[in-house]
Amino acid sequence: MVTDLADMVKPSVILDGKQTSQVLLADLKQEIQVLPEQHRPKLVVVIVGEDPASQVYVKRKAKVAQELGMHSEVRWLDATTPQVDLEREILDLNKDVSVHGILVQLPLPKHMNTLDILSVISPEKDVDGFHPVNQGRLLSGDLPPALPCTPAGVMHMLHAYQIPIAGQHAVVVGRSNIVGKPVGLLLLQENATVTVCHSRTQDLAAVCRQADILVAAVGIPRLIGADHVKEGAAVIDVGINRVDGKLVGDVDFEAVKEKVGYITPVPGGVGPMTIALLMRNTLSLYKAAGQ
16 A cells, blocks of 8 residues: 655755765776776767856866776867758767767757757767657666666655655646756656656646645746645755856745755755766766677
C-alpha cells in the first residue's frame, strides 16, 4: 500500500545539491582513476560565440572533468561561424575514436538551427541525451546510456534522499525538451503518476497542490508560492533566474520552505547535479563503447 508522502516526512529538509553531487563525483573519480591514463573517457565541448553564461558553464565543465581524471577539450568557434562548419566539426568528432562524449553548448547563435545541429551528433556520443534517437529511446522506456543531465540530476537527488516516487503524484511545471518533458518521462519510468503543466494550464495552483513531488522548470522567478504546494510535498526547483542581481528559482523559497517536506535551494540545488550527471554520462558512454 502506497503511503502519502505528506505523512512520511518532516518539514523543511533542504536538498543539498552541492553535497549530493560531491558524493557522486567522488564515486566517479574513484572509478576513473583506476583506468589507464591513455584510455580514459574524453569529453569534448563545442561552444559557438561569446555568451558570458555559456563561457562560465563550459569552463566549469572542463575543470570538473579534469579533476576527475578524464580527458577534456573545449573547442571555441566564432559567433559568425557558418552552420555547415559547425556540422563539419561535429562529424570529425564523431569519427574520432578517442572521443566518447560530445556536447554542443546551448544556446547557439540565431543563424543556426539547434535541432539540426544536435541531430548531427552521433547518438553514441550524445552526452546531453538530446539527439532525436535518444529522445525516442527515453520515450519508449529503452533508456540510452546518457540521459538529459538536469532531469537525471533531479532523479538522482530524489533517490539520494530516498524520496518515494512509485505511486506518487508528480506535477511538472514546464514542458521544454531539455527539462520538463524528459523529467516527466523519467518519473513515469519509475511509476509516478505524472501531470505536466504549462502556460495554458487552468488554475495552476490547484493542480500543483495535488503534487507529492513538484518539479518547477518554467523559468519564471518565484512563480510557485505557498498556495501552490501541499503540506509535506517534495519541491524540486530547476529554475535559475536573475532578479536584482541575485539568483532565484521558480519557487518562492522563503514562502514555501516551512510548508513542504523537501525543497531544493537556488543556487545550490539542482544546478550542481547537472554537471555531475554530465560526468556520469561521459563515463557511461565510454563504457557503452566497450572501452
